Amino acid sequence: MRNIREVLSVFLLAFSTSAFAEEAGSFGQSIAAFSELVDGFFNDYTGWFVALIFKSVPIGEANFPLIVGWLLLAALIFTIYFGFIQFRRAGMAIDIVKGKYTDPNAKDEGEVSHFQALTTALSGTVGLGNIAGVGAALAIGGPGATFWMILCGLLGMASKFCECTLGVKYRTILPSGVVSGGPMYYLSQGLSEKGLGGLGRALAIGFALMCILGALGGGNMFQANQAHAMLTYAFDVPSEYGIITGVVLAALVFSVIVGGMPSIASVTEKVVPWMAALYVGMAVIVIVVNISQVGPAFAAIFEGAFTGAGVVGGFVGALIQGLKRATFSNEAGVGSAAIAHSAVKTKEPITEGLVSLLEPFIDTVVICTMTALVITIAGLNVAPYDGSGLTGVTLTAASFTETAGVFKYLLALAVVMFAFSTMISWSYYGLKAWTYLFGEGKGKELVFKLMFCVFVVIGATIQFGAVIDFSDAAIFAMSIFNIIGLYFLMPVVKKELQSFIARVKSGEIKTYEKHSK
Amino acid sequence: MQNTAKLTIDLNRPLLKDGPNFLSHTVIVADDLAHLKPTITAMLFCMVYIVVGSFLLILATYLLIVTTMYDLVIFVGGFGIAIATFGLSLIQPFLKRASFNKASGLFDNHRDRDVKLHHIISLHINNKIIQSKHAPNYHCYELNLLTEHGRRINILNHNNQQQLLQDAELLGDFLQVEVNDCRREITL
Known part of the structure; x- marks a missing residue:
């Protein structure tokens, strides 16, 4: 090993002329200048x-x-309209996941169970929203x-139920x-x-654009x-070298979405649930190790919720941040989940809606x-709490590292994987919207994929500032068009729900209890 | 007691669960040999992983020399090895060419046990939809062979229907066996 290192050192030394050093320095400056240029562009043109x-409103x-009030009000209305479905039908949702309404002998080829569908969806939902989003909030x-x-x-569960059933x-x-x-x-x-x-049509076009x-x-x-912020925190990678992280990630994303390689997608689908388990496992360890501090932590959470001490805008400020980041994480009311859930193999739309309402609970609650x-x-x-200190993924990572230094490396691994899998998922959502607006076609689709x-x-x-502002705005904008439509279509969902429950009660939809051998 | 249960082979059922969203191979016939030739596009997409993995490995080596950030070296190097290995594993099936050789009388796909050509009784075209919640679903097609002993082996698996139909006909003529179209309507 030492020999190899010495050989490589000599090799590098041979090229380490002052001209090379100058070139490397100017490369760093160029990257920094590019970063500033792009950041300035986003600040100026997306502001x-x-x-x-x-x-x-003050x-x-x-x-x-x-927009935060818009989402909260919608979730509240759906909760009341569907008779607190997230609480009253949670048992039925769990039964569907457990396969109570699925004939074990009638499984079609290629069909995935609702449990598999839920774990797949969860692995897609658990991501940077839970890590960086909570840190920012x-x-x-x-x-x-x-x-x-x-x-x-909790309220978002009803929104998700409604949109996924319609999807x-x-x-x-x-x-x-x-x-x-x-x-x-x-x-x-x-x-x-x-x-x-x-x-x-107007709402659909507006939604697709957003x-x-x-x-x-x-x-x-x-x-x-x-993902790059996490690498910067964990390994002291200079922030201006984000372009390298970007190019590597872009090349891998390109291979999947342009190349259509099924293997990397299936590898990602297999790895991400383990990453989610790793993340939850680390959180459990931190909580268990500091079990005596859990009580005071909950006290701080409840006290802060209503006093908003130290928060700009007091408790309203805390409320705004909580609602914004929860929406960013569970995507309830945004409409994106409906795109993913619409691809499932099921004869009953309501079962998918009921399964989907478990997602905001597990993800956010x-x-x-x-x-x-x-x-x-x-x-x-x-x-x-003005965001001037640690924020986003770095706050979360630093907090994990307080318990064990090795956590920052595991978190870095999980963050990169989550970022990659989320990008693949959203490329799909974006592509669906793109083809809705511009039609199918290899050329048209390639334009979006390259972009x-x-x-x-x-x-x-x-x-971070320019990115998170634009990201928030775009995701929240989707909810404007989606929720208007949900208000008009919620009677359709209610009818579906009533029909399903009536058929379950009448025995038309059979239940299958699992017998142990 | 004698087991009288009959084994049935469902020829409508695809053999493989996954499949690429592009044309992966074409059939080339030359004299007594028919082989599957990988397309350049397929190879290029595999190369992306090898290039990215190699880049990360070089970067890790560079960091090892110029810095003392060993944790970063391990992280970048580890990712590089994983991605490059993945790319190599992807490209392997493209490099090993499956072939039907009339001279040796064998079909060899470097995966399954060799099949004697005179044991092949028919070719079958199957269709399927590759589904994912996080990617657009797409049609994919298989060309499978059936032996007189009831073995089914996959020959082609990609999403270019027209090319697959042409290749099936070409291979059917080469092997002098019937080609059955077992495509069916799939409803989600």
Whole structure:
């Protein structure tokens, strides 16, 4: 080993002329200049979009973004309209996952069980939203933001149920034979059935446009950006070298989405659940090791939720951050989950809706709370909560590292894998929206895919502020169009639900108890 | 007691679960030999992993020499090895060419036990839809052979239907066996 190192040292020394050193220095400067240029561009040219989406009204000392109220109100309305389905039908959702309504002898070829579908969906949901998102929420909203995240997760279960049921019900078979679904389809077809075809098409187009921006923002740049931020924190990689992280990630994403290699996608699908398990395992270890501090941490969370001590805007400030980051994490009401769930093999749209409502619970109520506990226990996040200290993934990583130094390396591994798998998922959502707007076609699809890869590099290069603002705005903008449509179509979902429950009660839909041998 | 249960072979069922979203191989017939030739596109996409993996390995080596950041070296190097190894494993099936050799009378795909050509009784075209929640689903097609002993072995597996139909016909003529179209309507 030493010999190899010596040989390589000599080799490098031979090339280490002053000219080479100057070249390396200018490369670093060029990268820094490029980073500044891109960051400036995003600040200058996307600022108006961010301001429009996050238009706020003053409430006390805080500015309350109308879009946050929009999402919260929708989740509350769906919760009431569906009769607190997330609590009353949680047992039925678990039974569906356990296969109680699936004939064990009638499994079609290629069909995945609801349990498999849930674990697949969860592995896609557990990601940087749970790691970086919670770090950002607590850095700006204090520990109290956690309470509002939990509340948003619980209410968001109803939104997710509604949109995922519609996603399956109104899915379409495209001319190529490919099944496509999601808000674009239920908005246009569902509203057309109600004689509101024009409105439906307008909402579908608006959603598709925002979905493309969301895919490029939260589903891409934010992921690449935080992956590099994690490497910077864990290994002291200079932040301006984000372009290298970006190029490597972009090349791998390119291979999957342009090349259509099934192998890497299936490898990712197999590895990511283990990464999720690794992350949860690390959080459990931190919590167990510091079990005596869990009580005070919960006390800080509840106290902070209603006093908002140290948070700009007080408790409203904490509420805003909690709701924003919970939405970013569980995507309830955004419409993206409906695209993913629409591809499942099922005859009953309602079963997919019921299974999907478990996702915000596990994602936000369980896993985000665990991250928040880790951060609160570590005590690195102190008032005033203005985001000037550690934030995002670095706050979460530093908090884990307080218990064991090795955690930062494991977290780095998990973050890179999560970022990659999320980018693959969002490239799919973005592509669905793209083909809805511009039609199918290899050339048209290639344009989007190449653009997506370029944005990976940009995301890893630019500063956190510009990326997260744009990412948030794009994802939240999707909810504007989606939720308008959900209001019109929620009676359709209710009818489906009533029909399903009636058929279960009448015995038309059989139940299958598992017998032990 | 004699077991009278009959074994049935479902020829409509695809043999493989996955398949690429591109044309991976074409059939080339020359004299007494028919072989599967990998397409350049398929090879290039595998090369991406090898190039990225190699780049990370070189980067790790560079860091090892110029810095003392050993943790970063291990991380970058580890990723490099994993990605490059993955790329090499992907490219392997493309490098090993499956062939039907009339001179030796064998079909060899470097994976299954060799099949005597006179044991092949028919070729079958199957279709399937590759589904994922996190990627667009797409059609994929298989060309499979059936032996007189009931063995089914995959020959081609890709998403270019037209090319697969042409190759099936070409191979059917070469082997002097019937080609059965077992494609079916798939509803999700």
